[in-house]
Amino acid sequence: MTPPPCITWRRAALSMAGAAALALWLGGCSDVGTLNAVTARGSHTLQADVAYGGLPRQRLDVYRPLAAAPAGGWPVVVFFYGGSWNSGERGDYRFLGEALSARGVLTLVADYRLYPEVRYPDFVEDSAQAVAFGLDHAAQWGGDPKRVFVMGHSAGGYNAAMVALDARWLAANRHAPQDLAGWIGLAGPYDFFPTDNPDAQPVFFHPHYPPRAQPIEFTQTRARPTFVGAPTKDSLVSPERSTRQLAARLAAAGTPVTLRTYPGASHTTLIGAFAWPLRWVAPVLDDVVAFIQSTPPVVAR
Known part of the structure; x- marks a missing residue:
């Protein structure tokens, strides 16, 4: 059956938009600016430049769903971007904040201090402070403090993993990993010493x-x-050494683990696939939201 011309045109337009966005993303021309330019504005409210600490880089943006909050509040994600701990801006990830908030997830996209201003462990300390802020303030934005997740991509996936797995960092903020509903890591480096990445070497x-x-x-x-x-x-972070090995070790210790690998994605387009023009690259948005929705809230300690 031949689809109506309007449907055919719409499919072609979406395909061309996705192809153009991917070409720009891979070519480095406007990259995230291109994805943010086509990001919907009517699915959320944005509260920008919220301080979670006293330093200039200790700021986050809050993406609040427009739909009515469920009983107990929306699940909450505190997200950290990648950039080899050398680069990145929270405003570059509006497409991710929109994608998650449109699915009913209150989303906090946080900056953290970068090299050469700081080296390890200062950015982990910032990340833990941002997560603690999310735990403490989720309810004021309609979020559920018992359903808070920390999430990151690439270097941000490392930050998220350290906050979720190493109790030192949240303890300094009067919290513990047990206060989190769960955590999400996308293409993160979890076992990478010694590293041949010249950007990461001085950081560690x-x-x-x-x-x-x-x-x-x-x-x-x-x-x-x-x-x-x-x-x-992945030519930047080994999925075998980092993601698969981490998943296997956590599962062996009794941790509930969901592991997903994506043959159509690269290190960069895995996070780009949260934006609607690139969602054909990998179903990572669907998988992350399904994980969040299926994970039970924290039982009070």
Whole structure:
């Protein structure tokens, strides 16, 4: 059966938009600006530049769903972007805040201090402070403080993993990993010492790496429910060494783990696939939202 011309045109337009967005993304021309330019504005309210600490980079943006909050409040995600701990801006990820808030997830996209201003562990401390802020303030935006998730991509996936697996960081903010409903890591480096990434080397004092500075070192005990996803092939972060190994070790320790790999995605387009023109690349948005919706709230400690 031949579809009506309007349907054929719409499909072609979406295909061309997706192809153009992908070409721009891979070519480095306007990259996230292109994705943000086609991001819907009517699915959320944005409260920008909220301070979670006293330093200039300790700021976050809050994406609040427009739909009525469910009983108890929306689930909450605190998201950290990648950039080898050298670059990144929260405003570049409006497409992600929109995607999750449109699915009923209150989303906090946070900045953190970067190299050369700081090195490890300062950005982990910032991340823990932002997550603690989310736990403490979720309810004021209609979120459920018992359904708070920390999430990150690439270097941000490392930050999320350290906050969720190593209790030191939340403890400094009067919280514990047990206060989280779960955590989500996308193409994160969880076991990467020694690294050949010249951007990451000075961040971690190469070749004199600090002890207990990798998420893989904190997989011996049961952790909060975990979602880890990665491209099948990734030239920047090894999905075998990091994602698959971390998932296997956590599962062996009794942690509920959801592992997804995406043959159509690259390290970069895995996060780009949250934007509607690139959702054909990988169903990562659907998978992450399904994980959030199926994970039970925290039982009061």
